[in-house]
Amino acid sequence: MKTTFGEYIRYLRTKNELTLTQLAAKLDLDSANLSKIENGIRDFDEKRLPKLSRIFGIKLKKVREEYITDQIGKKIYETNCSKQLLRIAEEKAEYRKLLNRKEKAL
């Protein structure tokens, strides 16, 4: 899905006919803050992904994928990173992996 993570949560919540207050309670969160999260004003705390996963019966892996694609998408958006530069960023990520392997090889 190409929506924000906030919209994703809202989708799950309404599909399951929960109010903000109800879901917020399950997530151990204030409903006001959940509202902000759904509206993209605040970030969802990564620590709560497992809870979200359990509440809606969605594999953690899937939820985490929604999350990290949102995070990176947000960063791309915020930095106004072109597709061209994104390729370079990708290469730099590869480079970091390489570095990491070298470090471990010590």
Place this chain on the structure above:
Amino acid sequence: MKTTFGEYIRYLRTKNELTLTQLAAKLDLDSANLSKIENGIRDFDEKRLPKLSRIFGIKLKKVREEYITDQIGKKIYETNCSKQLLRIAEEKAEYRKLLNRKEKAL
């Protein structure tokens, strides 16, 4: 260049035959912290990009590109985001742009 931003700074610094202390002074920074930045232990503060640009006579745009590709590359690396997921992240960035346009249209 597909290096980390820290390595980029180190490259510029050594090419210009500056010591950590010298460059740190120009950047209004402690040499110990600059060392950490070059070694990837700490982040370079975005606020200092203009200074960096001036010191080495490199266009701010170019320096900023080095910076954001590093930032995003780092995020891709840290989240272990596959190329496949990165495509989705890209789409989500596009989606955010769309949202933004809609908001402005109000």
Place this chain on the structure above:
DNA sequence: TTTGACTTGTCAATTTTTGACAAAAATATT
């Protein structure tokens, strides 16, 4: 072994993010 360059550890200060509450606004119910 002294000097200069760099690295590492620590901690307080600053900045950013978060949680919580109150109150307003919007929506639904009667």
Place this chain on the structure above:
DNA sequence: AATATTTTTGTCAAAAATTGACAAGTCAAA
């Protein structure tokens, strides 16, 4: 329309993360 419920917004202190600064360390060259 009046009331109840849900959602949104604003604010602020608490918590967390980042940064700046200093001290002490290593390392290499002279």
